[in-house]
Amino acid sequence: MYVAAKGGEEAIAAAHRWLAEERRGQGALIDVEQIASQLALTVARVMSEGSLYDPELAALAVRQARGDLIEAVFLIRAYRTTLPRLGASRPIDTGAMACDRRVSATFKDVPGGQVLGPTFDYTHRLIDFAEAAGADPAALAAAAPGRRPRVSDHLGREGLLRDEPRDDTTPPDLTRTPLELPADRALRLQALARADEGFLLALAYSTQRGYGRTHAFVGELRIGTVEVEIDLPELGFAVAFAEITVTECETVNQFTGSKSEPPQFTRGYGLTLGACERKAISMSLVDRALQWRELGEDCVGAPAQDEEFVLAHADNVQATGFLEHIKLPHYVDFQAELELIRRLRREVGQTRETAE
Amino acid sequence: MTRPDWIGLLSRSAPDALTALWPAVGDLPAPDWLRRPETGSVMVRGRTGGTGAAFNLGEVTVTRCALRHEGVEGHAFVQGRDAAHATRAAWIDALMQTDRAEALARDVLAPLAEAERARRETRARKAEATRVDFETMVRGED
Structure with a gap:
């Protein structure tokens, strides 16, 4: 268990200001549209694991999270909980x-x-140092297929x-x-x-x-x-x-x-x-x-x-929530454990003395 | 174009594309809201194996609204979180039920439909250009 810790408001504010500065980094600010189109697979991953399809929002989350994808997924999940559910689609074809x-x-x-x-x-998977130079437009076939x-x-x-028999029962929703x-x-x-x-x-x-x-x-x-x-x-x-x-x-x-x-x-x-x-x-x-x-x-x-x-x-949001909570203040728990170890060591010492 | 078709087309269109066509619509009064723009989500379903039992895949953001104009209702249910886009879509839906339908079908819906068709066709033709025929090399010893 962890307990509320008081104080530290100024330090927290300073940490968040520094976070904002580090996030901004150097060079031109990356446009959300640039992230959505040029880092499309990053955005897809955040949408998939965030379980919310909205490329612009996912791109914004990636930028806010400084590219930490699980943090970005977390932001999407948190946003999602604020949305009213307006319905369910027909199963996509x-x-x-x-x-x-x-x-x-x-x-x-x-x-x-x-x-x-x-x-x-079928690519060579070699870093292409000229990649930024731009690409030729992709080839087009003469006709679109059916x-x-x-x-x-x-x-x-x-x-x-x-x-796989068709079944239109309303599915469970976790x-x-x-x-x-x-x-x-x-x-x-x-x-x-x-x-x-x-x-x-x-x-x-x-x-x-x-x-x-x-x-x-x-x-x-x-x-x-x-x-x-x-x-x-x-x-x-x-x-x-x-x-x-x-x-x-x-x-x-x-x-x-x-x-x-x-x-x-x-x-x-x-x-x-x-x-x-x-x-x-x-x-x-x-x-x-x-x-x-x-x-x-x-x-x-x-x-x-x-x-x-x-x-x-x-679920990485669930997992990271539990995993990372152990970095939050656990001072009281730890004090109790410290006391326990000290007491056990004292008892072991006394037993040895008695035996000798 | 039927009403479900134009509501869908407006929903899927890029907000910028509809905004760019807005001069064709002209001045409008303040909306008489039946339902103000509201952003929410829709759970998208798939089917096991593509054909079987329905399951919940994940959600998509949508914005809906409804307004009243000259005795008709205009509804919008657009992909994304853009309230202004939803409002424009609801206006077009309402006006399409008035005597302005013919002009708006020509000046707004037709260009949006053409943009969607062209975008899809370009993508399909790019994909088709990557279609391959794998030839089986001769296997075995003899």
């Missing part, structure tokens, strides 16, 4: 996504084609892929009611969608290295924009009120069957606000690992299979 990127590791000739998009893949059908539709038709375990898949996916990328990456990697292996291939990865629709009862119709960028990853996993399920490919699913490719892939692997119970698989006790472990530790 990722099949109708306007894809910037769309690749499949399982089907070379996927209908609609493999579209690389603005990827780091809808790119989903890879899983293709496999699903043959019955080789576990079905921002409204505390997380309860065991969680259903909808609740798990919500928690994973707002989880820390690094945590998900490490867990996903652990499954690849053998801690609850799931034999995952990326069936399809797509990044692009979707319209978000909401039913507005006061108007009596639905409106596509927003356009957002999302990343979707679906893994196809080898599955030899269990007592309850026939041999077939199973699926892991990742969906994130913004362009967060690494996180979406990680999320789909962790989602698949957590499905062991539904699929009648054995639990081998791997961390990624442990729902309580994964869901209770995936």
Whole structure:
């Protein structure tokens, strides 16, 4: 436990003034629009982990946090709590996504084609000291393509892929009611969608290295924009009120069957606000690992299979809140511990004297 | 363009783009509010596997408002936190239900729709230019 400490107002004010000065730094002030457009993946990460899609706000948070992304996520989450909830959208149709990127590791000739998009893949990953010199405008194809059908539709038709039956039940919402375990898949996916990328990456990697292996291939990865629709009862119709960028990853996993399920490919699913490719892939692997119970698989006790472990530790705002609170004044606690150690040492000393 | 279409188009349009077209709208009285601009959030839902059960993905900021003008209501439900943008969108919705509809469809909605179409097409064509055909190299020993 920690107790309120009095005093220090002047020191705190001075610390905050210095923070403002350090934050301002040297050179021209970075424009929020510059951050949103030139550090777009940073902004995407803050939106994804902050669980609020608003690029301008996320960019502002990044600047205020001096680039500390967890601090920026914290600012977004805190802001979010001040907003009234005006409704819930219809589920987005990722099949109708306007894809910037769309690749499949399982089907070379996927209908609609493999579209690389603005990827780091196949770059040399050498620092380019001339990068600031400017870029040539990107090439344009002669014509825009139509809808790119989903890879899983293709496999699903043959019955080789576990079905994902449509279900319009109102999903549980962990921002409204505390997380309860065991969680259903909808609740798990919500928690994973707002989880820390690094945590998900490490867990996903652990499954690849053998801690609850799931034999995952990326069936399809797509990044692009979707319209978000909401039913507005006061108007009596639905409106596509927003356009957002999302990343979707679906893994196809080898599955030899269990007592309850026939041999077939199973699926892991990742969906994130913004362009967060690494996180979406990680999320789909962790989602698949957590499905062991539904699929009648054995639990081998791997961390990624442990729902309580994964869901209770995936939120970096929660984690950092608890972790960092130990730097706040704990003087009274520590005094008590100090007294205890001194007393124990005295007692040990007396016992020794008696023994001698 | 139907009413859901133009409300959606106004919602998704960049505030600057609508502001730039505002001279075509001309002078307006102070809004007779039914609901003053209010910023909040909407929970965006996805589906497991893209097709299955609905789940909560995360929220998006929105600003809504409603006003009354010459016996009709103008509603706005715009992406983001810009109250002025929501107000302009609600005005256009109201005026589109008056005899100014034809002129505003031409001077405001058509340019916004064209800007959205052009932006989407440019992006789609850039993506299409990165489409590859992976050729399978011959595998195996013989």
